[in-house]
Amino acid sequence: MTEYFLGIDIGSWSTKAVLVDGHKRVVGKCLRRSGVELRKVAEECRDEALRQAGATIKDLKRTVATGFGRDAVSADGVRTEISCHARGAFHYFPKEITVIDIGGQDNKVIRVSPHGKHISFKMNRKCAAGTGAFLEEVALKMDIPLKDFTDLARKSTKKLPIGAFCTVFTSTEVLALIRKGEKKEDIVRGLLASVAARVMEMEPITGTVVLTGGVIAYNPGLRDIFEQDYGLKVEIPPDPQFCGALGAALYASEG
Amino acid sequence: MPAKRVEIKASGALKQVMALHFEEIRQAAEERKGKVAWCTSVGPAELLHAFGFRVYFPENHGAILGTSRSSADFIPAATAAGYSPEICSYLTSDIGGYLKKETPLKKLYGFKGIPRPDVLVYNTNQCRDVQDWFSFYQREFNVPLMGISTPHPVPALEERHIKGVESQIAALVEPLEKVVGTKLDMAQLRKAVALSRECTDLWNEVLRTGTAVPSPLTFFDACIHMGPAVVMRGRPEAVDYYKLLLDEMKARVKDGVAAVEGEKLRLYWDGMPVWGRLRDLSEQFSSLRVCLVVSTYCNSWIFDELDPSRPFYSMAKAYTKLFINRTEQVKQEYIRRLVRDFKADGIIFHDSKTCPNNANSRYGMPQRLSKEGIPTLVINGDLCDLRFYSDVQVRTSIEAFAEQLLEK
Numbered sequence A: 001m002t003e004y005f006l007g008i009d010i011g012s013w014s015t016k017a018v019l020v021d022g023h024k025r026v027v028g029k030c031l032r033r034s035g036v037e038l039r040k041v042a043e044e045c046r047d048e049a050l051r052q053a054g055a056t057i058k059d060l061k062r063t064v065a066t067g068f069g070r071d072a073v074s075a076d077g078v079r080t081e082i083s084c085h086a087r088g089a090f091h092y093f094p095k096e097i098t099v100i101d102i103g104g105q106d107n108k109v110i111r112v113s114p115h116g117k118h119i120s121f122k123m124n125r126k127c128a129a130g131t132g133a134f135l136e137e138v139a140l141k142m143d144i145p146l147k148d149f150t151d152l153a154r155k156s157t158k159k160l161p162i163g164a165f166c167t168v169f170t171s172t173e174v175l176a177l178i179r180k181g182e183k184k185e186d187i188v189r190g191l192l193a194s195v196a197a198r199v200m201e202m203e204p205i206t207g208t209v210v211l212t213g214g215v216i217a218y219n220p221g222l223r224d225i226f227e228q229d230y231g232l233k234v235e236i237p238p239d240p241q242f243c244g245a246l247g248a249a250l251y252a253s254e255g
Numbered sequence B: 001m002p003a004k005r006v007e008i009k010a011s012g013a014l015k016q017v018m019a020l021h022f023e024e025i026r027q028a029a030e031e032r033k034g035k036v037a038w039c040t041s042v043g044p045a046e047l048l049h050a051f052g053f054r055v056y057f058p059e060n061h062g063a064i065l066g067t068s069r070s071s072a073d074f075i076p077a078a079t080a081a082g083y084s085p086e087i088c089s090y091l092t093s094d095i096g097g098y099l100k101k102e103t104p105l106k107k108l109y110g111f112k113g114i115p116r117p118d119v120l121v122y123n124t125n126q127c128r129d130v131q132d133w134f135s136f137y138q139r140e141f142n143v144p145l146m147g148i149s150t151p152h153p154v155p156a157l158e159e160r161h162i163k164g165v166e167s168q169i170a171a172l173v174e175p176l177e178k179v180v181g182t183k184l185d186m187a188q189l190r191k192a193v194a195l196s197r198e199c200t201d202l203w204n205e206v207l208r209t210g211t212a213v214p215s216p217l218t219f220f221d222a223c224i225h226m227g228p229a230v231v232m233r234g235r236p237e238a239v240d241y242y243k244l245l246l247d248e249m250k251a252r253v254k255d256g257v258a259a260v261e262g263e264k265l266r267l268y269w270d271g272m273p274v275w276g277r278l279r280d281l282s283e284q285f286s287s288l289r290v291c292l293v294v295s296t297y298c299n300s301w302i303f304d305e306l307d308p309s310r311p312f313y314s315m316a317k318a319y320t321k322l323f324i325n326r327t328e329q330v331k332q333e334y335i336r337r338l339v340r341d342f343k344a345d346g347i348i349f350h351d352s353k354t355c356p357n358n359a360n361s362r363y364g365m366p367q368r369l370s371k372e373g374i375p376t377l378v379i380n381g382d383l384c385d386l387r388f389y390s391d392v393q394v395r396t397s398i399e400a401f402a403e404q405l406l407e408k
Helices: A038-053 A081-092 A132-142 A146-154 A167-180 A184-200 A214-218 A221-230 A240-253 B011-030 B045-050 B058-067 B071-080 B089-099 B105-109 B129-141 B159-170 B173-180 B186-211 B219-225 B227-231 B236-255 B275-287 B311-321 B328-341 B365-371 B391-407
Strands: A004-010 A014-021 A026-033 A060-066 A097-102 A107-112 A118-123 A208-212 A233-235 B036-039 B054-056 B119-123 B145-148 B265-270 B290-295 B346-352 B376-381
Touching (some): A004 A081, A004 A240, A026 A240, A038 A060, A060 A240, A081 A107, A081 B391, A097 A240, A107 A184, A118 B391, A132 A167, A132 A214, A146 A214, A146 A221, A167 A184, A208 A221, B011 B036, B011 B054, B011 B227, B045 B186, B045 B311, B054 B058, B058 B071, B058 B129, B058 B275, B119 B173, B145 B159, B186 B236, B219 B275, B219 B290, B265 B391, B275 B290, B275 B391, B290 B328, B346 B365, B346 B391
Parallel strands (some): A097 A208, B265 B290
Antiparallel strands (some): A097 A107, A107 A118
């Protein structure tokens, strides 16, 4: 009988489940909006991941929960999303790396040793600027679908500095740029650049960077900014949004 | 699951000492059985005791407002009156409560309101906010306001620093004599300084029991049991209390009783307590088997320079030498020494939004200490204003820090 290990990442925006087998191969995954019924959504994600693997709950050996809602669901163990993103990223890039996880409500910069241990981390201050919530808010105000941000940013020909610390002030800045007649491509690139800028002021970042989390999954154009504006070597794992859940699944498989 | 906590038996005596302190103040303020002096927590309390004042500490009231979580109701009133929500939240909580005519002292100790002062005495060794805070009440009550402007920040302590402060303390005598109507009795001052020194030495010994592995007390215990060292030093009751507490802590060390059952990690807490989250944080650390064995904050009421043979000079030295009034370099050396003495595995810096003077993470210290091999974590929060505090972020940060240290 094949044994399976589940990682559930209950994030502020979405819940992710990753199922791995005993060889640490991903055999099922699922993403749903977290909403308010965290336990129910987590169970739905689990069941879908099991269904993809052709497995049942009886085949599930161990579950580890992570993310802000980790304590709200039933699991055999819990780990913070910091450890899980580090573990998930190291799975694909087994060397000394800096993981930048840009999530719905917070950002994290996690330094991972050549042996895969997270050796230090920083979280953003209590502020939405530079997070997924920030981009959602501004996209809504500009009436531009978030999914179009990357394509628009790639057409930009001018670097516009957008630098306010808070989402409300940034929206005001954007309005001023619109009034000045700046092109939306340049404004959108400026917004993505402001996300990168918020991250870069959290910690001096050098070496190989692995971008994880929902924001990079939906805005791959952010990679360009980190590479072009900061000269970083950037890697993105498969399914960056699932990186935390993968890490949790790997911890589950390692007991 | 939180680890089982062992109750401190001296807690009953602590309640009695604190109740006595407040009852004396209440009687003085409300029944005119004496005069009330308001004093900053690291101000010249000994001098005020020597004059026979009942000494009330607004900062202690601030901590009570934070712990009772009534700050949230009061700060907006102070903000509306022109006191920024980004200045000391002890100040804004306290002034807001006054403006709303509310205080937890009513329910806790039977007060009608905060005790009316006969005099207000401050020391700026901690921050400028205390002067502005007391100035508000000077205008409200129209009573004398006097204080000491301590040089800040002090690198190596020199005679010129001490002499300057000594002369300022001495200059308080005459106006205080006018308030009470009697001359200062130097024998009473020496007695108060001697009792204060004894209290502070005992408190130091209590805290030093935390060097034992496992530690018999946590930062959270110390935050509660430091009460008499703050508000009753200079009085014999504080000395008696710390003798009792010290005996209990020594017995715990002898018997290997851990404050946090199964202590796995020992950490240093720098910065202010998050008063409104003491219980939550205590339970989280306990469940992680992490003991906060030492803190800058609780060590701030150790005044080993007090000397009854030179009361003015030694008070000046003690109150100028204290941690908060020193340069970044002196502070870093101090923290490094305590990390070593208490065998701490790392440091948590609480960057308290409205208490910059008591937040030591703003000029690169965590980064410098990390380079020396001491793991550090910075959490954002506040002493009283929980609008600056994110439960989820802090919880995750602490848990991740514990994971990081335990994975080593």
